[in-house]
Amino acid sequence: MELVLKIDLDRAAPVYRQIVDGLRALLVAKAFKPGEKLPTVRQLAIDLAVNHNTVAAAYRLLAEEGWLELKRHHGAIVVARPSPAAKPRRQRDFVKRLRELASLAIAEGVQTRDVAAQLKALARNLKEEQTP
Amino acid sequence: MNLTTIFVSTTLTTLAMGLGLFLFVARRTRPEIFFAVTVNASFRDSAAAREILRKFNHAAVFWTVLAAIVAALAFLCAPATALIMSCAAELVQLAGTTMALVQARKKTLAHRTEPSSEREAQLTPNDSRPAGGWLGQLGPFLVLAILALVVGIQWPQIPARFPIHWGADGKPNDWANKSWASVFLLPIMGAVVCGLFCALSLSLQRGIRRIHASGAQRAHEDALLRCVLWIFLAVEYFMAVLVGGVAFLPLMISTDPGHDTFPTSIAVILAIAIPSLAVVAIVIIAARSKESGSRSSAGERAGVHAERKPVGDRTPDECWKGGGLFYYNPNDPALWVEKRFGVGYTVNFARCGAWFLLGGVLLFGVLSIMLPRLLLK
Numbered sequence: 001m002e003l004v005l006k007i008d009l010d011r012a013a014p015v016y017r018q019i020v021d022g023l024r025a026l027l028v029a030k031a032f033k034p035g036e037k038l039p040t041v042r043q044l045a046i047d048l049a050v051n052h053n054t055v056a057a058a059y060r061l062l063a064e065e066g067w068l069e070l071k072r073h074h075g076a077i078v079v080a081r082p083s084p085a086a087k088p089r090r091q092r093d094f095v096k097r098l099r100e101l102a103s104l105a106i107a108e109g110v111q112t113r114d115v116a117a118q119l120k121a122l123a124r125n126l127k128e129e130q131t132p
Numbered sequence: 133m134n135l136t137t138i139f140v141s142t143t144l145t146t147l148a149m150g151l152g153l154f155l156f157v158a159r160r161t162r163p164e165i166f167f168a169v170t171v172n173a174s175f176r177d178s179a180a181a182r183e184i185l186r187k188f189n190h191a192a193v194f195w196t197v198l199a200a201i202v203a204a205l206a207f208l209c210a211p212a213t214a215l216i217m218s219c220a221a222e223l224v225q226l227a228g229t230t231m232a233l234v235q236a237r238k239k240t241l242a243h244r245t246e247p248s249s250e251r252e253a254q255l256t257p258n259d260s261r262p263a264g265g266w267l268g269q270l271g272p273f274l275v276l277a278i279l280a281l282v283v284g285i286q287w288p289q290i291p292a293r294f295p296i297h298w299g300a301d302g303k304p305n306d307w308a309n310k311s312w313a314s315v316f317l318l319p320i321m322g323a324v325v326c327g328l329f330c331a332l333s334l335s336l337q338r339g340i341r342r343i344h345a346s347g348a349q350r351a352h353e354d355a356l357l358r359c360v361l362w363i364f365l366a367v368e369y370f371m372a373v374l375v376g377g378v379a380f381l382p383l384m385i386s387t388d389p390g391h392d393t394f395p396t397s398i399a400v401i402l403a404i405a406i407p408s409l410a411v412v413a414i415v416i417i418a419a420r421s422k423e424s425g426s427r428s429s430a431g432e433r434a435g436v437h438a439e440r441k442p443v444g445d446r447t448p449d450e451c452w453k454g455g456g457l458f459y460y461n462p463n464d465p466a467l468w469v470e471k472r473f474g475v476g477y478t479v480n481f482a483r484c485g486a487w488f489l490l491g492g493v494l495l496f497g498v499l500s501i502m503l504p505r506l507l508l509k
Contacts, residue, residue: 003255004345010249026255039257046341046466047253049446 003031007048015050019058027067027078028126034080038068041075135211143203143218145404147225149411151196154229156415157474158188158236164442167233168456168472169240170247170449172442180243188236195228234455244449248441252345259354262333263361269333272326272372279376280319286383290315294382296504298399315382321500322375326368328492333364335485339467340477343445359417360476367410415475445470 003026007018026032038044041059045052059076062068068076086094102115163173166181167188175181199221206217262269283290295304296314308314340357344350447469451461456472462482471478479486 002346004252005255006250006252006345008250023255032255037257039253039255042465043258043338044253046339047345048251049341049464049466050251051463052465 005044005048007050015048016054016058016061019044019048019055020061023058023062024065024067027062027081032078034078036078037074038076038078136207136209136214139211139214139218140203140206142404143206143221144200145408147196147199147203147221149408150222150225150229151192153474154192154233155189158185158192158233160474161472162445162470164245164247164444165472166243167237167240168449168452169237169244170442170444171240171243172245175243175245181240184236184239187239188232191232191235192229195232196225198228199225230455230457233457237455241449245442247444247446247448250443251446254342254345254350258337258342260337262330262337263358263365268365269330269368272368273323275369275372276319276323276326276376279372279379280316283315283319283379283383287315290382296381310382315379317504318375319379321503322371324496325371325375328496329364329368329371331492332489333361335489336468336477337361339485341446341466341469343443343470363414363417445472447472 005019005022005026007015007022009015011018013021023038032038038059039047041052041055045055048055059068059070063070063076066081067078069079070076098119102119105115106112158167161168163176164170166176167184171181202224203218203221206214206221209217264271290310292310293307294310294314295306296308297304297306299305337357342350342353344353447459447461447464451459451464452472453460457478458481459469459478460481464480464482466480467483467485468477469480470476479489481487
């Protein structure tokens with residue numbers, strides 16, 4: 001599996017947020033084993049041609065979420081992260097964001113049944129990836 | 133062979149090589165880069181691109197012929213004047229062709245395309261082992277240390293005064309007195325050169341941007357980088373053996389008048405032939421490694437999606453100065469980026485590291501001229 005992070009400088013989302021979202025998607029999909037190292041802040045900043053601080057901020061955010069352990073001179077190390085039980089407020093936020101996204105897709109012409117099928121397929125894939 | 137002949141023949145050879153190099157580098161760019169400007173991949177096959185390239189080629193030939201005439205006139209002059217005219221000929225070619233390069237870039241800017249705003253990075257850590265491993269990197273220093281040790285053991289056999297420079301006639305024209313400095317300065321300077329190359333290799337390996345994160349183009353980029361690192365290591369070993377061998381000269385060269393000649397002509401021919409062969413080898417290796425992906429063939433260019441925004445080399449056009457030869461981008465954390473012409477890499481002059489490297493090389497150049505004068509007299 002090729003582990004590639006892609007960002008788009010023209011997108012409205014800030015670059016650090018795109019890095020966090022891209023890495024989190026890979027971490028949720030268990031693309032990294034606990035103990036594996038991510039590229040150094042310097043290396044990732046060079047490859048993406050963005051400021052070091054942008055990558056450092058993204059790594060810090062993922063560390064706060066419990067995905068990474070940041071060690072001085074050792075870089076970012078992936079850690080085993082137990083799935084926490086989602087709080088009711090979190091669940092409500094998630095449903096709200098999902099509804100907004102689905103509404104946007106339908107407003108832009110995507111068929112309702114296609115949105116539903118995509119969501120089902122996505123849920124099925126995530127469930128398979130989560131199963132050891 | 134007199135000095136004038138040596139100056140003129142050397143100049144004519146380098147002018148011919150320079151012309152070949154200029155014509156080669158103008159063609160050898162990424163498919164979406166033309167005269168250091170980001171364009172659509174199909175542009176270079178258009179009539180406008182062919183016209184720009186044709187005019188540049190004509191200008192490069194014109195300035196080289198003019199420079200060759202200046203160099204040929206030096207045949208009629210005394211050695212001192214011939215040397216000045218040879219240097220002037222080189223400058224004529226360099227300045228003239230650089231002007232042509234700037235002109236070609238200006239014309240290409242009219243066809244500029246906005247590059248893709250997408251960026252990608254491989255998330256598996258890069259291979260950070262130096263070429264040949266750490267033991268392989270240590271080798272040149274060991275070679276120098278062993279050769280210096282052997283010379284040290286044979287210290288009593290070294291004459292009190294020995295030649296260190298020879299004229300065109302092969303007769304020595306400069307001598308040094310036996311001392312630690314005169315015998316061991318060269319191996320020490322050799323070690324410094326090897327150290328500089330070692331530092332350069334490490335900085336290149338850790339400070340370079342890969343343009344593609346995956347696929348065949350990424351594999352080509354990695355192959356080229358490995359190739360460059362192995363060339364650096366080969367240069368280190370060559371320097372160690374050469375400098376170590378020269379350190380043996382006080383033991384090998386006779387100091388008796390009449391028997392103290394040195395084959396200067398052979399040394400000059402070797403001095404031209406070995407770097408020339410090295411340049412040819414680098415060009416062949418770079419071409420075989422498909423230099424950073426797709427610089428050469430139309431077949432590979434066809435693989436680039438014309439309908440997508442060009443990827444280019446992920447550096448902004450406006451940050452390339454001097455006709456596209458120098459890169460200056462304070463917003464780019466990379467110290468090394470791929471050159472927009474020809475083979476290999478160049479530094480980002482907005483990074484302090486670039487100036488440290490340049491300063492280190494210049495300082496070494498000055499010290500290598502000054503130190504022997506100060507210590508050997």
